[in-house]
Amino acid sequence: MNGGRDLALSAADVKLKAKAKSISMPRSNLALKQRERSKTLSFRRTGVSAEVFTGKEKFEKKVVEKDEDTKMRIRAVLQKSCLFQHVDQEQLETIVEAVEEVHFNEGDVIINQGEPGDNFYCIEMGAAEAWITKPGSKRPEKVKQYSSGETFGELALLHNAPRAATVKASTDCVLWAVDRSTFRAIIMTTTRHKREMYESFLKEVPLLKSLNNYERATIADVLEPEYFGAQHNIVVEGGKGDKFYLIEEGEAEARTQGKVVMHYKRGDYFGELALLNDAPRAATVTTLTKCKVASVNRDQFKAKFRFTAPDGLQSRIVVQRLLGKLEDIMQRKKENYEKMNAESAVSPASAPFSPAAAEESPPSPTNKTLHA
Numbered sequence: 156m157n158g159g160r161d162l163a164l165s166a167a168d169v170k171l172k173a174k175a176k177s178i179s180m181p182r183s184n185l186a187l188k189q190r191e192r193s194k195t196l197s198f199r200r201t202g203v204s205a206e207v208f209t210g211k212e213k214f215e216k217k218v219v220e221k222d223e224d225t226k227m228r229i230r231a232v233l234q235k236s237c238l239f240q241h242v243d244q245e246q247l248e249t250i251v252e253a254v255e256e257v258h259f260n261e262g263d264v265i266i267n268q269g270e271p272g273d274n275f276y277c278i279e280m281g282a283a284e285a286w287i288t289k290p291g292s293k294r295p296e297k298v299k300q301y302s303s304g305e306t307f308g309e310l311a312l313l314h315n316a317p318r319a320a321t322v323k324a325s326t327d328c329v330l331w332a333v334d335r336s337t338f339r340a341i342i343m344t345t346t347r348h349k350r351e352m353y354e355s356f357l358k359e360v361p362l363l364k365s366l367n368n369y370e371r372a373t374i375a376d377v378l379e380p381e382y383f384g385a386q387h388n389i390v391v392e393g394g395k396g397d398k399f400y401l402i403e404e405g406e407a408e409a410r411t412q413g414k415v416v417m418h419y420k421r422g423d424y425f426g427e428l429a430l431l432n433d434a435p436r437a438a439t440v441t442t443l444t445k446c447k448v449a450s451v452n453r454d455q456f457k458a459k460f461r462f463t464a465p466d467g468l469q470s471r472i473v474v475q476r477l478l479g480k481l482e483d484i485m486q487r488k489k490e491n492y493e494k495m496n497a498e499s500a501v502s503p504a505s506a507p508f509s510p511a512a513a514e515e516s517p518p519s520p521t522n523k524t525l526h527a
C-alpha cells in the first residue's frame with residue numbers, strides 16, 4: 156500500500172497509471188469499460204448541476220448473467236447494507252440481476268474525486284479507503300476506511316454531482332457494482348428522502364454537533380421514524396434494550412422506580428445504553444404528548460459504524476466521538492442520578508434532569524475505551 160502518494164498525482168497521471176496497470180493485469184470488462192467511460196464523460200460533460208429527482212426517471216432493467224451461487228453471495232452482501240433495508244423482494248432481485256462483479260488490485264483508484272458517478276459499490280471482499288482533496292489544497296486527506304459489506308459511491312448518484320472523494324483499493328478487492336440507473340430507480344428514492352428528511356433535524360441534535368455533514372447524513376441512513384401517542388411507555392425499566400431514540404417532535408419523561416428523573420424535548424435522546432451494551436433499560440420513558448422519534452437499532456448502528464481496521468480511521472473516529480461522548484454523558488447522568496438520590500433523601504422536590512444541561516457541564520474524566 157502506498158498511502159496517499161498516488162492521490163497527490165494529477166488526474167492525468169492517475170489515469171495513465173491505471174491504464175498501464177490495466178495492460179499488465181486481468182480486469183473485468185466493467186472495470187475497463189468504466190475507465191473508458193469516465194474518460195469520455197469527463198470530456199462530454201462540461202458541468203454537473205444539482206438535479207431534482209421526480210421519481211419518474213425511465214429505467215430499463217439490466218441483467219448480468221450469473222449463477223445461483225453468485226446471486227446468493229450478492230444477496231447476502233446487499234442485505235447487510237442499511238441502504239438496502241427498505242427494498243422489497245422484487246427490487247432486491249432487480250438489483251441482484253443488474254449487479255456486476257468487478258475486481259481491483261491493491262492501490263487501484265476505483266473512484267476519482269471530481270469525475271461523474273457511474274456506479275455505486277458494495278465490497279464483497281477486501282478493503283478500500285476514501286480520500287478528499289479540499290479546494291485550495293494539494294494534499295488529500297483520508298476520510299474513511301471500508302471493509303467487506305460496506306458501500307460507497309452513493310453521493311454522486313444521489314445528487315447527480317461530481318464524485319466527492321477518491322476511493323482506492325487498499326487491498327485486492329472484489330466489488331459488486333450497481334449501475335447508475337438501477338441505483339437511482341431503486342435505492343435513491345428512500346435514501347435521498349431519508350437523508351433530506353433528517354438533515355436539518357440532525358443538525359439540531361446537540362449530541363451530533365461534532366460530526367461533519369457526511370457523517371450526519373450516514374447516520375440518517377440508519378434512522379427509522381416511530382410515532383407514539385401520549386402516555387405511552389417507549390422503554391420500560393428493567394426491559395431488554397436494543398434501540399436508541401432521538402426525539403423529533405413532542406415531549407417525554409423518564410422515571411426510575413416511579414420517580415421522574417429526566418424530561419425530554421426535540422433534539423434530546425434516550426436509550427443510549429442500548430447502543431453500547433445489552434444492559435437492561437435503566438428507566439421507563441413515557442411520552443407526555445404525541446411523539447415522533449427517530450430510532451436506531453443497535454445492530455444496524457454497529458454494522459454501519461463498526462471498526463474496520465486497526466489504525467485511526469474515520470468510521471472508528473465517528474464511533475469514538477459519538478460513543479465517547481455518550482460515555483461522558485452517561486457518566487454524568489449516573490452521577491446526577493446518584494446526586495438526586497442523595498438529595499431526594501433530604502428534599503423530595505428535586506427538578507428532573509435535563510440532557511441538554513448535562514452536555515453543557517464539563518466532561519467528567521471517563522476512560523474513553525472503544526466499544527466494538
Ligand SMILES: Nc1ncnc2c1ncn2[C@@H]1O[C@@H]2COP(=O)(O)O[C@H]2[C@H]1O
Binds near residue numbers: 318
Ligand atoms: N467525508 C466524506 N465526504 C464525502 N464522501 C465520502 C466521505 N467519506 C466517504 N465518502 C464516500 O466517497 C464516495 C466518492 O464517490 P461519491 O461522491 O459518489 O460518494 C462518496 C461517499 O460514498
